[in-house]
Amino acid sequence: MTRSGRTTLLFAALMAGVAVILAARSLGLPLSERALEWVSALGKLPFLLVAVVYAWRNTRRFEAGNPARLGWLLLFAGLLSFTLAQSGLCFYELFLGISVPFPSVADIFFLIGYPLLTASLFAFLRSYAAAGFPVGGAGERWMLAAATLFVCALLGVPILRPIVAAPAPALEKFLNVCYPLLDFVLLVPTVLLLRITVRFRGGAVWKTWLALLGGIVFTFAGDSVFAYLQALGETRFLRLVDILYVLSFGWIARGVLYQHEMLSD
Amino acid sequence: MPFRRSTDDVLESINGVLSPYVGKLMARTAASAHCRDLGIHAGEMSREQVDALLGKLGLGLIVFIGKDKAQTVVETMRRAIDGLQEVQ
Numbered sequence: 001m002t003r004s005g006r007t008t009l010l011f012a013a014l015m016a017g018v019a020v021i022l023a024a025r026s027l028g029l030p031l032s033e034r035a036l037e038w039v040s041a042l043g044k045l046p047f048l049l050v051a052v053v054y055a056w057r058n059t060r061r062f063e064a065g066n067p068a069r070l071g072w073l074l075l076f077a078g079l080l081s082f083t084l085a086q087s088g089l090c091f092y093e094l095f096l097g098i099s100v101p102f103p104s105v106a107d108i109f110f111l112i113g114y115p116l117l118t119a120s121l122f123a124f125l126r127s128y129a130a131a132g133f134p135v136g137g138a139g140e141r142w143m144l145a146a147a148t149l150f151v152c153a154l155l156g157v158p159i160l161r162p163i164v165a166a167p168a169p170a171l172e173k174f175l176n177v178c179y180p181l182l183d184f185v186l187l188v189p190t191v192l193l194l195r196i197t198v199r200f201r202g203g204a205v206w207k208t209w210l211a212l213l214g215g216i217v218f219t220f221a222g223d224s225v226f227a228y229l230q231a232l233g234e235t236r237f238l239r240l241v242d243i244l245y246v247l248s249f250g251w252i253a254r255g256v257l258y259q260h261e262m263l264s265d
Numbered sequence: 266m267p268f269r270r271s272t273d274d275v276l277e278s279i280n281g282v283l284s285p286y287v288g289k290l291m292a293r294t295a296a297s298a299h300c301r302d303l304g305i306h307a308g309e310m311s312r313e314q315v316d317a318l319l320g321k322l323g324l325g326l327i328v329f330i331g332k333d334k335a336q337t338v339v340e341t342m343r344r345a346i347d348g349l350q351e352v353q
Binding site for chain 1: 284285286287288289290291292294295298299321324325326327328329330331332333334
């Protein structure tokens with residue numbers, strides 16, 4: 001097995017391990033809530049830190065003037081915002097020993113992070129479409145974007161309806177609506193890049209983007225489930241949200257590392 | 266003696282170097298599409314045509330692997346093509 005293959009196996013094992021521990025109660029394992037909080041925090045933050053460090057290193061590897069450099073810079077900034085937000089959540093849970101208030105300071109960084117991630121994906125999309133590889137025409141991308149928005153609108157109604165209807169403070173309700181909406185916007189360049197990625201299957205570009213975009217899809221799933229559970233006042237399945245975020249940050253980190261391997265091998 | 270290489274052999278060499286990065290299908294499709302754009306239809310290629318093709322592929326690679334790495338990949342493709350037999 002190659003070094004890259006071993007790294008992927010390590011990432012997958014870590015994600016699976018954390019997911020199993022987080023699902024411990026459902027599996028009948030006697031783990032305290034405190035232990036689960038530590039696993040939840042430490043299962044996400046290291047992946048984000050790896051992603052941030054290597055996104056920055058990837059940015060530096062692309063020379064000034066390279067259109068991909070802007071994409072990596074924006075991705076780095078978005079992931080840094082997510083890392084700060086996640087660190088804020090950890091601070092509440094692990095060091096103050098209290099449940100994370102909602103909204104909290106972490107939400108500021110999450111709200112900054114989403115537009116940066118979306119902008120980074122659009123920057124990649126623009127640079128990859130102009131690279132001269134046969135990745136489909138602009139017309140195809142517009143059609144796919146319209147179809148994605150249509151599906152988002154269909155999904156948005158059942159997700160957003162209980163959130164809007166739920167009795168909650170205005171700021172809380174605003175954020176609960178905001179996160180799925182930001183996710184829907186993020187989903188458009190994600191789907192367009194996935195379409196391009198499929199054309200590179202089997203190559204290092206394909207591995208990089210499959211992992212990275214897969215991670216973003218898990219973010220979308222985590223946010224949607226969280227918003228839905230929050231609106232219903234349901235707390236039993238919140239660990240599922242944690243698992244989805246672990247998978248999200250883990251695959252994003254692996255994707256960023258794949259790119260670094262491609263630049264350095 | 267003028268430089269003449271079989272177009273099929275050139276494309277095969279390019280695929281071998283390019284496919285670890287962009288996948289087999291994209292390597293083949295991209296090289297064929299650039300050949301079409303450059304008007305390379307004959308069964309053999311001149312040095313100028315090979316350079317033009319490698320230039321196009323190199324430019325495309327820059328956004329995925331950076332300028333330096335793209336140059337290295339292009340040089341590897343050029344060496345592989347230079348090592349091919351002359352068309353008699």
